[in-house]
Amino acid sequence: MFGKNDNSIISGIYPKDACSLEDIVQFIKKRHSIREVGSIHTFSGIVRATSKEGKPVKGIKIDAYEELANKSINQICDDIKKQYGIVEIILIHYHGEFCLSEDLVHVVVAAGHRGEGFRALSVAVERYKKEIAVWKREDFQDGTSEWIH
Amino acid sequence: MPIEVLYFAELKDITKKPKELFNEPISNMKELLALLFKTYNSLRNVIWDGDSDNLCSNVSIAVNDVLVPQMDNEDKLSLSLSDGDKIAFLLPISGG
Numbered sequence: 001m002f003g004k005n006d007n008s009i010i011s012g013i014y015p016k017d018a019c020s021l022e023d024i025v026q027f028i029k030k031r032h033s034i035r036e037v038g039s040i041h042t043f044s045g046i047v048r049a050t051s052k053e054g055k056p057v058k059g060i061k062i063d064a065y066e067e068l069a070n071k072s073i074n075q076i077c078d079d080i081k082k083q084y085g086i087v088e089i090i091l092i093h094y095h096g097e098f099c100l101s102e103d104l105v106h107v108v109v110a111a112g113h114r115g116e117g118f119r120a121l122s123v124a125v126e127r128y129k130k131e132i133a134v135w136k137r138e139d140f141q142d143g144t145s146e147w148i149h
Numbered sequence: 150m151p152i153e154v155l156y157f158a159e160l161k162d163i164t165k166k167p168k169e170l171f172n173e174p175i176s177n178m179k180e181l182l183a184l185l186f187k188t189y190n191s192l193r194n195v196i197w198d199g200d201s202d203n204l205c206s207n208v209s210i211a212v213n214d215v216l217v218p219q220m221d222n223e224d225k226l227s228l229s230l231s232d233g234d235k236i237a238f239l240l241p242i243s244g245g
């Protein structure tokens with residue numbers, strides 16, 4: 001994730017805790033392009049304590065096809081950056097095993113103005129949910145597990 | 150060169166490994182699936198549709214880290230494989 005010389009943060013799929021939301025925001029704020037930015041928009045997907053059906057969850061496992069997932073993440077970010085008013089986007093998705101409330105994904109969009117930023121963030125979130133090659137398994141409090149599709 | 154198969158999600162749970170090399174002569178997807186089901190019978194329950202006697206329609210295939218475009222299931226089964234190919238069967242995704 002971090003560049004050899006400049007501590008850059010590059011969108012992609014990484015082991016959990018590779019960096020924090022604050023690391024990403026600070027990285028964007030240190031870039032020269034921050035002069036064009038009027039708003040920074042963040043989304044974090046975290047582990048919820050219940051499944052969609054209301055079953056108590058104790059944790060989640062994320063499995064990933066890293067090569068395919070990284071290609072899709074790069075495509076999403078490239079497309080978003082082409083949108084009017086978008087200065088930067090960083091999308092980090094983690095894989096591994098996670099406890100309740102732990103971070104699974106961060107999407108950070110830096111925009112000239114809030115309108116473009118909100119729209120771009122929403123598009124990026126909806127796209128990563130549908131396009132990147134990761135799978136989520138919910139581990140329930142009763143000891144059972146289920147891959148979500 | 151052997152054919153490499155990558156396993157994700159339920160497929161990894163069944164095989165208990167992330168990837169595997171097969172040295173047997175395999176020329177197409179149908180032959181690979183026959184070998185996989187012989188090795189791991191439970192895989193059949195996850196990616197094979199007994200009613201249509203074909204791959205489940207929601208299973209995608211990646212060859213050498215490239216998603217194979219949508220095609221008829223019959224065409225999926227006749228997909229040619231070459232020595233050294235890296236294959237993955239992908240169930241519907243579910244991001245965090």
